[in-house]
Amino acid sequence: MKEPAKVKVLIAGGRGRVGSKVADLLESRGVEVVSGGLDDGVDYIEGTRVAEVLEGVDTIVNVLNTNRFDEEGAVSFFDGTTRALTAAGEEAGVRHHILLSIVGVGDEDGSDIGYYLAKVAQERALKAGSIPYTVVRSTQFQSYVPVLADQHTVDGKVLAPRDLIQPVELDELAALLVEVTLSGGPLGDVEIAGPERFHMDDLLRGTLAATGDPRDVVTVESLGAEDAMVPRGEYHVGKTLYPIRDIPLAS
Ligand SMILES: NC(=O)c1ccc[n+]([C@@H]2O[C@H](COP(=O)([O-])OP(=O)(O)OC[C@H]3O[C@@H](n4cnc5c(N)ncnc54)[C@H](OP(=O)(O)O)[C@@H]3O)[C@@H](O)[C@H]2O)c1
Structure with a gap:
């Protein structure tokens, strides 16, 4: 992708898990980066320092x-912060707004979990x-799989459907965000997933077993389409295999 002569980038959430990696990578490519998160004194809900960092x-x-994760709280956060950034960005003459979302949330049969509706x-x-x-749009990060197990835990048991899941390595997602930034954009909708597709119950069972976690994983009926959270069209394929190697792949 073409590299513009000079670009100044605001990373909204620049000290978070994804944001800090993207910031380091962009700076190593000579890009001027401004971090805009709560620790930087920027609050997009309260409107604090937003015009200044832009x-x-x-x-x-x-x-x-x-x-x-509740629908009301998550929608109010993601809708409110994005509207605030967009309005202030328009005032500041921003030319490209890149948003990190989740594979599957834009499809009509995507999950109705509050957090996904908020995305x-x-x-x-x-x-x-x-x-x-x-x-x-990224699939779940490989490092996020244990958190997914916690989110599916009810009364000490992990309740997991046989839905498809294709986790990606976080560094590969960060690298894609950097390439999209340096391209100058806009590129519309872009998706990324890891190289292997699993069933969620198998992935959680194998991950917990490998880490000595005693929780049982119980397979439960899926609430939606089995392939709702994996890419259906073209996508960037990460190279990094899931670190636990004896989990059956989905065919
Ligand atoms: N986890 C996954 O598997 C996955 C998959 C696909 C997409 N994603 C998406 O990845 C994105 C980033 O996730 P992450 O794990 O990097 O998040 P994170 O580590 O929790 O970082 C979130 C950032 O948001 C900032 N922030 C929160 N509220 C703010 C506010 N009101 N005003 C200004 N800044 C605020 C935080 O600031 P401070 O650092 O100062 O607190 C922090 O820098 C999310 O949108 C998520 O949906 C995640």
């Missing part, structure tokens, strides 16, 4: 996150604005 910025990389609302808020955008 001064002279060409590109926003929006990797904000919330620990609210749908976030994509809509981005697209309602006038800044040219790229939505980078």
